[in-house]
Amino acid sequence: MMATLISDLQLSVSIWAWPLVALAVVIAQIVFQNSRLSFLISILGLGANLIYSLWCFDLAPVQALFFGAVIFDSLTQFLNVLALFIALGCLFISSPGMFSQDNFFRVHYEQYSEFLVCLILSGFGAVVAFSANDLTCFFLGVETLAIGTYCLCGFFRTEIRSSESALKYLFIGGFSTVVLLYGIAFIYGSTGFTRFDEISRVIAAGDKPLVLMAVLFTMAGLAFKLALVPFHIYTPDVYEGAPTAVTAYLATMVKLAAVGISLRIFWSCFGAVSEVWIPFWTSLCVASIIFGNIAALQQKSLKKLLAFSSVSHAGFLGLGLLLADPSRGIGFALFSYLAIYSGMSLGVFAIVALLEDRSKVFMLEDLKGLGLAKPLYGIALAILVLGLAGIPPLAGFMIKFWIFQQLVEQSYFAVAILAALGSIVGVAYYLKILMYLFMSGDSDWGLATRWSVLRDQIFSVRSLILAAVLLSLIGGLKPDFYAHWILTTFALK
Amino acid sequence: MLTSNYLLLLLLIPFVSALLIPVLGTRVVNAVSMAIAGLYFLVVLMGWNSWNLSFSADWYEPLGLKYSLYLDSYSYLLILLSSFLTILCLLYSWKVVEAKQKAYHSLFHLLQATVVACLLSEDLVFFYVFWEAMLIPMYFIIGVWGGPRRLYATMKFFLFTFSGSILMLIGLICLYVFFYQQTGVWTASFEVLREHFQSHPLPFYIEQLIFMSFVVSFAIKVPLFPFHTWLPDAHVEAPTAGSVILAGVLLKMGTYGLMRFAIPMFPAAAASFATPLSVLSVVGIILGAVVAWRQSDIKKLIAYSSVSHLGFVTLGIFALTETSWNGAFLQMINHGITTGALFLLIGFIYDQKHSRDIERFGGLAKQLPRFSLIFIIMSLSSVGLPGTNGFIGEFMILLGSFQSEVVSKLWVVLASTGVILSAIYTLHLVQKLCFGKPAEDNSFMKDIGWKEYLLYTPLVVLVFVIGLYPKWIIAPIHETTSAIFNLMPNGMR
Structure with a gap:
């Protein structure tokens, strides 16, 4: 007993290292009271974890740990690595705000360690959620993730928009949790098990009248997390009010976790009744792609626009999930979409964080002339935005290409055409951003001067932007480097 | 003998x-860029x-x-x-385009690069990537660098072409x-x-659907009636050099796609x-001509005349005979020379x-x-006066179309009225512009100097060289045409 526990702990270092880092930050803050030190500890801790996870990337057969509560398979490891990248990216994004001489941020500087702890712990929640093999463990993970994000959204507590964001997210998130819990109750009620493998066995074995209810409620709960239409209504306000690093976190980490757990729930638990959930899920995804893009077209606030754009990307992620049928051994489109989309989003939010003036809403018009005042940042943003729009030869095109290719391969022709039409709308608003960047004439770009004095020298953010741009460029022209990794990880063809 | 590295x-040169x-330094941008373009032209000639x-x-x-x-x-x-x-465009822009020269020249080379990549590609996905990237x-x-309504025009241009290609x-x-x-x-x-x-045909309706998906995309680019509405806007708002490349090269990509990919x-x-x-x-030919006749904006007139002229090209393509294909391809080149020259000429007087x-x-x-002499020569070439390339x-x-087995002779007869209509609107333009009493004082306008001579002489020479001795260019065109037709099933030839 003890021996298995110890060996389980050894195997899952990269999971429980997360709270360990958070703990180290807490202790350091109590002893030294230095936010910079806390930041350094978080970066080093997560970085070490990342290196360790990559180093020990283990393609051995599936391991169920802790008496079957956690499953440490290639999916867990892959998503864990991505989660570490995302958490580091979000920390980098948060750094300029925290370390600037700007008065607004100095007020919050004292509490920066709390921000770090919340972020790391909610990341831990995400990891627990997608590595869970048991409904209870899964629910604990989801809640840890959610509670952390509520705190993060309201981190600028003196600011009304931030509080609004937190409150809205808390209410709607709480509601979605209840719905998810209801679905979990139905699963348990109809099968009598909490372990995924046993649930799937029971569901596959026979006709369970309650399975439909279980599927619908669980799906609704997960769609809230992934922000699929019509469960996306909270995104614009929450994304806009939250600190930009947190917005990036919501758009990447929460979606990553949602995709991971949906993958487990849908394909591991409900794999046998896929004909029940596929029509519902497909319509949610297609609706997200189309309505998310149409809604984004109307936005004047940059962060709201990005919020709706993330809704449409969630639709593509959802389609990827639909295609990731493990019995056919394909999930390549989903995983590459997840990785590349997260990278590009982090890059975009990093630029937004650099430019942002927290005292007012960041309107699209505030971008006017940035491309002329700061051509390098303008070009970087242009490459990332075109990447998100899916214009070749950038990485964003390749990931959409793979989604389309697998849709056609599995004969979802209508879905492919609707998704393609939706992404035409998407291009329109991404082009609008470029228009403000480069084509609005030489306006007096007050923000440019202010920003160049204040935050131009922040190395961490600049390196993050550079990495994202390179990912977007190289990922399109030579996708092997990540594709190979995904293929070998999941032993795909 | 050149090897495959030549490709x-x-x-790579334009990239x-x-x-x-x-x-580069701002001072040498123009010279270096033109030198590279000239060098590139020599490399191509080789x-x-x-x-x-x-x-x-x-x-x-x-x-x-x-x-x-x-x-x-x-x-x-x-x-x-x-x-x-491209050389002519860069030469034209010298001392005309003063704003953001580096970006301007860089974009022209990038455009050249994407066009070349698109023309050279044999892999369909690779073709698509650069088709979009263009x-x-x-x-x-x-x-x-466009005119007052440039934002509307460029958005329309992008979205039209993008919708087709997706x-x-x-x-x-x-x-x-x-x-x-x-x-x-x-x-x-x-x-x-x-x-x-060809040896394992798909069900015919699927073939038709896929063919139409290709044709719509190419037809928007050509542009074939009724997809032509983006063209006048784009041409009117584009800077002169942009119009030249747009008319001279980008429109040809559509017809090239039809001849090289969709139909074979x-x-x-x-x-x-x-x-x-x-x-x-045919509708495009007649409608374009009639609408061109009624235009008061010279650039718009030429834009509509492009619709009309490219209607001839597509008629030749869809007639599916070798002669009409040779003619269509030659007319693509002619249109590039003639319309390119007309845009350059209009740009010359517009700048004054x-x-x-x-x-x-x-x-x-x-x-x-x-x-006026050069303008009249180019207009006559555009009308198709014997002795000129048109x-x-x-x-x-x-x-060729008259011999076609798939296109009724009635349509060809109707199309030939387009030749008369084109004489009407072109001569109308020549008369208004060059003859009669000036509407207002034009005495400040300067006639063409050595730079313009350098620009227009090669174009005028080409008009007559192709017009009087077309064999040198038709022979290579015919080589590919017959190769393509040889591969088509027998009923087609």
């Missing part, structure tokens, strides 16, 4: 120069008569995507035309996936796919749609008078005799 050279130009080269490198091996290049006389002549027009530099050229993407993915499902091999190589689907891939489907498509071409209103000119033959092209198209 790599063709592809490298697009990257190189931004790092390849005369050495077509049928091919080159291939892996892009993404597990899915059989390749950077595979192939040079035939079609692509060669268009590359030659594009590199030639939009980005043009989007910026119109949007940054449908092509779905069609192309269908081909790619069907091939895999039938053979178990991933490849997007045009030749392999063509051979396979599905000859039977093409024959089944020949009547509706040639009717649309800052007006394109046809009513505000008049009597230019007295004030600008040299300008005559040969239109004559061959009409002759």
Whole structure:
């Protein structure tokens, strides 16, 4: 007993290292009271974890740990690595705000360690959620993730928009949790098990009248997390009010976790009744792609626009999930979409964080002339935005290409055409951003001067932007480097 | 004898120069950029008569995507035309475009690069990537250096072409996936796919659907009636050099796509749609001509005349005879020369008078005799006067279409009225511009100088060289045409 526990702990270092880092930050803050030190500890801790996870990337057969509560398979490891990248990216994004001489941020500087702890712990929640093999463990993970994000959204507590964001997210998130819990109750009620493998066995074995209810409620709960239409209504306000690093976190980490757990729930638990959930899920995804893009077209606030754009990307992620049928051994489109989309989003939010003036809403018009005042940042943003729009030869095109290719391969022709039409709308608003960047004439770009004095020298953010741009460029022209990794990880063809 | 590395050279020179130009000093940008363009033109010239080269490198091996290049006389002549027009455009812009020169030159080289990549590609996905990528530099050229309504025009241009091509993407993915499902091999190589689907035809309605997805995308680019509405806006708002490349090169990509990909891939489907498509071409010819006649903006007039002229080209293509194809291809080149020259000429007077209103000119033959001479030569070539290049092209198209088995003679007869209509609107333009009493004082306008001589002389020479001795250019065109027709099923020839 003890021996298995110890060996389980050894195997899952990269999971429980997360709270360990958070703990180290807490202790350091109590002893030294230095936010910079806390930041350094978080970066080093997560970085070490990342290196360790990559180093020990283990393609051995599936391991169920802790008496079957956690499953440490290639999916867990892959998503864990991505989660570490995302958490580091979000920390980098948060750094300029925290370390600037700007008065607004100095007020919050004292509490920066709390921000770090919340972020790391909610990341831990995400990891627990997608590595869970048991409904209870899964629910604990989801809640840890959610509670952390509520705190993060309201981190600028003196600011009304931030509080609004937190409150809205808390209410709607709480509601979605209840719905998810209801679905979990139905699963348990109809099968009598909490372990995924046993649930799937029971569901596959026979006709369970309650399975439909279980599927619908669980799906609704997960769609809230992934922000699929019509469960996306909270995104614009929450994304806009939250600190930009947190917005990036919501758009990447929460979606990553949602995709991971949906993958487990849908394909591991409900794999046998896929004909029940596929029509519902497909319509949610297609609706997200189309309505998310149409809604984004109307936005004047940059962060709201990005919020709706993330809704449409969630639709593509959802389609990827639909295609990731493990019995056919394909999930390549989903995983590459997840990785590349997260990278590009982090890059975009990093630029937004650099430019942002927290005292007012960041309107699209505030971008006017940035491309002329700061051509390098303008070009970087242009490459990332075109990447998100899916214009070749950038990485964003390749990931959409793979989604389309697998849709056609599995004969979802209508879905492919609707998704393609939706992404035409998407291009329109991404082009609008470029228009403000480069084509609005030489306006007096007050923000440019202010920003160049204040935050131009922040190395961490600049390196993050550079990495994202390179990912977007190289990922399109030579996708092997990540594709190979995904293929070998999941032993795909 | 040139080796396949020559193709790599063709592809890489413009890419490298697009990257190189931004790092140059402001003073030398113009000179270096023009020197590179000139050098590139020489490199292209070197390849005369050495077509049928091919080159291939892996892009993404597990899915059989390749950077595979192939040079035939079609692509060669268009590359030659594009590199030639690029020199003229850069020369024209010298001392005219003063704002953001580095970006301007870099974008022209990038445009050249994407066009060349598109023309050289043999892999359908690779073709698609650069087909889309071509939009980005043009989007910026119109949007940054364009006229007052440039934002509207460039957005319309981008969205129109993008909407068409995303449908092509779905069609192309269908081909790619069907091939895999039938053979178990991933490849997007045009030749392999063509051979396979010729010997193992798909159900006819699927062939038709995929063919139409290609045709819509190409037709928007050409533009074929009723997809032409983006063209006048784009032309009017684009800077002069942008209009030249747009008319001279980008529109040809659509017809090239039809001749090189859509029709050879599905000859039977093409024959089944020949009547509706040639009717649309005829409508385009007549409507374009009539609308051009009523324009007061000179650039808009030429834009509509492009619709009319390209209607001839598409009629020749859909007539599906070797003669009409030779004529159509020759007419593509002619249109690039003639319309390119007309745009350059209009740009020349616009830069002095800052007006394109046809009513505000008049009597230019007295004030600008040299300008008027060249303008009249180009207009007559555009009308198709015997002895000029336009005559040969239109004559061959009409002759070939008349022999066609798939297109009714009625449509060809109607199309020939387009020749008369084109004489009406062109001579109307010449009369208003060069003769009669000037509407207002034009005495400040200068006649063409040595720079303009340098610009227009080669174009005038080409008009007569092709018009009087067309064999040198028709022989290589015919080589590829007959190669394509030889591969089509017997009923088609």
